[in-house]
Amino acid sequence: MKLDDIPTPALLLDLDRAERNIAAMAERGRRLGVGLRPHIKTHKCLELAELQRAAGASGITVSTLYEAAVFARHGFRDITWAFPVIPGRLDEARALCEETGPELELGLVVDHEESLAAVERAGVPFKVWLKVDCGYHRAGVDPAKRASLELAARIASSPVVRFAGILSHSGQAYSARRPSELARIAERERRIMVEFAARLEEAGVGVRAISVGSTPAMSRVRRLDGVTEARPGNYVFYDYTQRVLGACSLGACALTVLATVVSSQPGNRHCVVDAGALALSKDPGPERARPRAMGRIFADYQSNRLDSSRYLVSLSQEHGIVRGRFPVGTRVRILPNHACLTVACFDEYYVVRGDRVVDRWRIWRGR
Amino acid sequence: MKLDDIPTPALLLDLDRAERNIAAMAERGRRLGVGLRPHIKTHKCLELAELQRAAGASGITVSTLYEAAVFARHGFRDITWAFPVIPGRLDEARALCEETGPELELGLVVDHEESLAAVERAGVPFKVWLKVDCGYHRAGVDPAKRASLELAARIASSPVVRFAGILSHSGQAYSARRPSELARIAERERRIMVEFAARLEEAGVGVRAISVGSTPAMSRVRRLDGVTEARPGNYVFYDYTQRVLGACSLGACALTVLATVVSSQPGNRHCVVDAGALALSKDPGPERARPRAMGRIFADYQSNRLDSSRYLVSLSQEHGIVRGRFPVGTRVRILPNHACLTVACFDEYYVVRGDRVVDRWRIWRGR
Numbered sequence: 057m058k059l060d061d062i063p064t065p066a067l068l069l070d071l072d073r074a075e076r077n078i079a080a081m082a083e084r085g086r087r088l089g090v091g092l093r094p095h096i097k098t099h100k101c102l103e104l105a106e107l108q109r110a111a112g113a114s115g116i117t118v119s120t121l122y123e124a125a126v127f128a129r130h131g132f133r134d135i136t137w138a139f140p141v142i143p144g145r146l147d148e149a150r151a152l153c154e155e156t157g158p159e160l161e162l163g164l165v166v167d168h169e170e171s172l173a174a175v176e177r178a179g180v181p182f183k184v185w186l187k188v189d190c191g192y193h194r195a196g197v198d199p200a201k202r203a204s205l206e207l208a209a210r211i212a213s214s215p216v217v218r219f220a221g222i223l224s225h226s227g228q229a230y231s232a233r234r235p236s237e238l239a240r241i242a243e244r245e246r247r248i249m250v251e252f253a254a255r256l257e258e259a260g261v262g263v264r265a266i267s268v269g270s271t272p273a274m275s276r277v278r279r280l281d282g283v284t285e286a287r288p289g290n291y292v293f294y295d296y297t298q299r300v301l302g303a304c305s306l307g308a309c310a311l312t313v314l315a316t317v318v319s320s321q322p323g324n325r326h327c328v329v330d331a332g333a334l335a336l337s338k339d340p341g342p343e344r345a346r347p348r349a350m351g352r353i354f355a356d357y358q359s360n361r362l363d364s365s366r367y368l369v370s371l372s373q374e375h376g377i378v379r380g381r382f383p384v385g386t387r388v389r390i391l392p393n394h395a396c397l398t399v400a401c402f403d404e405y406y407v408v409r410g411d412r413v414v415d416r417w418r419i420w421r422g423r
Numbered sequence: 424m425k426l427d428d429i430p431t432p433a434l435l436l437d438l439d440r441a442e443r444n445i446a447a448m449a450e451r452g453r454r455l456g457v458g459l460r461p462h463i464k465t466h467k468c469l470e471l472a473e474l475q476r477a478a479g480a481s482g483i484t485v486s487t488l489y490e491a492a493v494f495a496r497h498g499f500r501d502i503t504w505a506f507p508v509i510p511g512r513l514d515e516a517r518a519l520c521e522e523t524g525p526e527l528e529l530g531l532v533v534d535h536e537e538s539l540a541a542v543e544r545a546g547v548p549f550k551v552w553l554k555v556d557c558g559y560h561r562a563g564v565d566p567a568k569r570a571s572l573e574l575a576a577r578i579a580s581s582p583v584v585r586f587a588g589i590l591s592h593s594g595q596a597y598s599a600r601r602p603s604e605l606a607r608i609a610e611r612e613r614r615i616m617v618e619f620a621a622r623l624e625e626a627g628v629g630v631r632a633i634s635v636g637s638t639p640a641m642s643r644v645r646r647l648d649g650v651t652e653a654r655p656g657n658y659v660f661y662d663y664t665q666r667v668l669g670a671c672s673l674g675a676c677a678l679t680v681l682a683t684v685v686s687s688q689p690g691n692r693h694c695v696v697d698a699g700a701l702a703l704s705k706d707p708g709p710e711r712a713r714p715r716a717m718g719r720i721f722a723d724y725q726s727n728r729l730d731s732s733r734y735l736v737s738l739s740q741e742h743g744i745v746r747g748r749f750p751v752g753t754r755v756r757i758l759p760n761h762a763c764l765t766v767a768c769f770d771e772y773y774v775v776r777g778d779r780v781v782d783r784w785r786i787w788r789g790r
Binding site: 063064065066097119120139140141142143144145148167168170171174187189193194195196197198203227316318319320321322323324326328330333334335337338339340372373374375377383384385387396397400401402403422423 | 430431432433464486487506507508509510511512515534535537538541554556560561562563564565570594683685686687688689690691693695697700701702704705706707739740741742744750751752754763764767768769770789790
């Protein structure tokens with residue numbers, strides 16, 4: 057099968073590019089002296105996780121219990137569920153451990169006394185990470201607070217669970233205005249985490265692991281001394297947002313949506329493609345992108361050239377509105393704003409090398 | 424099972440409310456003298472389509488060929504694929520007709536010579552609707568243009584396909600600033616369509632059907648003289664956008680996302696729930712909503728009271744950021760901005776009556 061034969065809308069995974077991205081990030085982790093625990097919420101795909109494992113990944117990160125279950129049932133044994141535990145789902149987490157057996161290391165994340173108590177009630181010796189807020193201000197304890205040291209000590213002395221270490225996510229990197237800012241954000245995250253660990257050690261709480269990460273921070277960080285692992289996810293594919301942040305080149309972007317122009321009226325200044333909000337998501341992309349757009353169109357994919365005058369200006373459920381016109385029937389290759397949300401719109405990848413379709417891989421979406 | 428036992432995040436379908444919405448719209452269609460062909464892209468659910476059929480729906484509308492195939496295989500025989508035909512998918516459409524047999528009436532939509540030619544090449548006597556632009560300016564031919572009459576005549580005289588009639592979608596109703604504007608938009612759509620049909624008749628092109636519709640227009644339209652059918656979809660559930668438009672009351676909103684507060688740090692002014700962009704979609708809701716928010720939280724669902732001080736201000740993939748705090752473990756019921764996109768995030772509904780879970784219904788998502 058060739059690219060030209062794929063029914064649209066379709067999700068294309070450029071395997072040459074993804075392989076290069078996986079190899080480059082693995083090499084980057086080795087040079088920085090940290091383990092890699094890739095976040096598979098980006099791709100939700102067993103085959104890609106296998107490639108990451110083959111490149112040396114020490115384990116995987118997931119964002120939902122469904123992802124944990126799928127990957128555990130397919131041979132992944134070291135999994136961090138990097139989302140603040142949902143108390144009502146702990147019975148399912150316990151059942152998964154019982155089903156998979158003691159070789160499954162399922163790490164959970166807490167940032168609150170209440171969550172820890174819920175995990176302890178589940179009665180399973182889970183590995184528990186303490187989530188630390190390093191400036192993103194989404195979740196995580198404030199490392200400057202006395203109560204945060206106390207919560208770490210509570211986990212470390214728990215009669216039920218095991219203290220895994222401390223974990224952060226530098227999501228504020230997505231608001232960086234220039235690439236140098238990414239490096240500063242990453243260094244600040246590193247310093248806060250290492251200093252917090254030192255204070256914990258002083259207080260008698262041994263910290264075996266320090267886990268950090270986001271793709272933009274990892275793309276620019278200069279050193280990770282003291283950190284033990286990083287959890288980037290998006291880097292497998294990158295996307296237009298990462299490009300604008302300066303985390304990647306256009307030639308690294310491995311995920312596109314193939315679409316067909318289905319309506320184009322003479323006299324209009326727009327046309328319509330069959331990729332709308334349920335193919336691209338309604339992610340508006342980075343604020344500093346000019347022009348703002350809901351998706352970019354490649355003028356020439358092989359030479360990494362975007363069409364500067366034609367792009368998606370708005371999306372309804374299945375319609376994508378393109379500023380500028382193409383003839384009806386034209387097939388376009390769209391670079392999404394946000395690869396992770398785009399993947400979650402589809403059930404499978406068309407895996408391509410050049411213009412050959414070499415495979416179709418399942419996307420495991422669920423809750 | 425009770426509401427309290429449902430694992431989060433979960434999609435709740437309030438069946439009492441949905442039944443009332445279905446009955447009310449069926450009654451409205453009868454009073455206006457038009458058939459109803461509900462758009463099932465909103466719910467993607469066989470059970471709900473059965474309820475719509477039982478209430479008198481003359482057929483269904485779908486937005487993807489996958490939806491057409493699923494509903495055809497489950498006994499729905501009169502289906503309009505209300506999306507400009509995708510030339511590369513016509514082989515699949517033909518295969519579906521061959522599989523289902525001649526009792527399947529699959530209506531296609533075209534607004535371009537090129538699309539009509541592609542449909543004719545498929546060699547199946549499809550019913551073909553001509554899409555007309557009544558002011559939304561997304562797809563559809565300009566009814567004022569000579570070429571539009573000619574395209575209709577081309578369809579009507581096709582040796583292959585059958586001319587179904589003319590079809591429009593008043594999507595501009597979603598930009599209305601007040602309910603009275605909805606009525607004006609609907610009347611304008613009606614008038615344009617009826618006049619266009621009259622000109623076609625004059626030119627010797629018989630127009631057997633005039634299909635219009637959107638939920639907001641249907642909610643306020645005063646008469647539909649000359650129109651034969653309407654295709655609202657969202658009305659089964661409604662949502663916050665419809666509420667702001669004035670298309671429904673809060674008590675009609677039948678779709679909510681049940682979520683749990685998973686992180687809440689002392690000193691912060693926000694907390695985090697387990698419903699993010701993959702539970703609610705990134706639909707920003709109506710521009711004139713104050714405050715702008717990514718989702719509203721019911722203070723009291725039974726009495727239809729929203730929490731005025733706590734609502735979702737931003738969403739990442741699985742995290743929902745709530746302005747204002749709740750204790751960790753609190754379960755909240757979220758009214759989405761856009762029901763259709765929210766449904767497409769889930770695989771099933773928890774069907775509830777009051778606080779009892781009475782069933783679980785599958786959501787058929789695919790392409």
